[in-house]
Amino acid sequence: MRMDPTSPYAVDFTIDVEREDRLIVIRVTGVPSPEDVGWIAEEVRATILTLGAEAGQHRTLYDARGVHVLPQATADFVLKNFADTELTHWAHRLAFVASTMLTRLQIRRIVEVRPGAMLFDDVEAARAWLLGRD
DSSP: OOOOTTSSOEEEEEEEEEGGGTEEEEEEEEEOOHHHHHHHHHHHHHHHHTTGGGTTSOEEEEEEEEOOOOOHHHHHHHHHHHHOTTSSSOOSEEEEEOOSHHHHHHHHHHHHHSTTEEEESSHHHHHHHHHSOO
């Protein structure tokens, strides 16, 4: 998804499903606005629903290495949504990968409130944890 280049926000994302591993991989780059995050979340939810009965038993990897900072309004919106454990179709395990110190600090707040979530430095370590035994 591409946003208006004149906006202070610009984001691209992809969502891939590895059905045999019940793994959903979301790659996000740019500077997402709260609205962008809302749209991405809706796309992720729609993808989760394609898993049928395995929805809720899946694992999700958020590769945010291309996000260098979350604007404060976006960080607050993301934190609120991930902290709401009443939402359905949560991943069994949730891994985040971030490369900048600021993004890592912002994501660490999510990990602190979301059971089953971890923050990693690299995708390989995140995948190993996600696909490891419970």
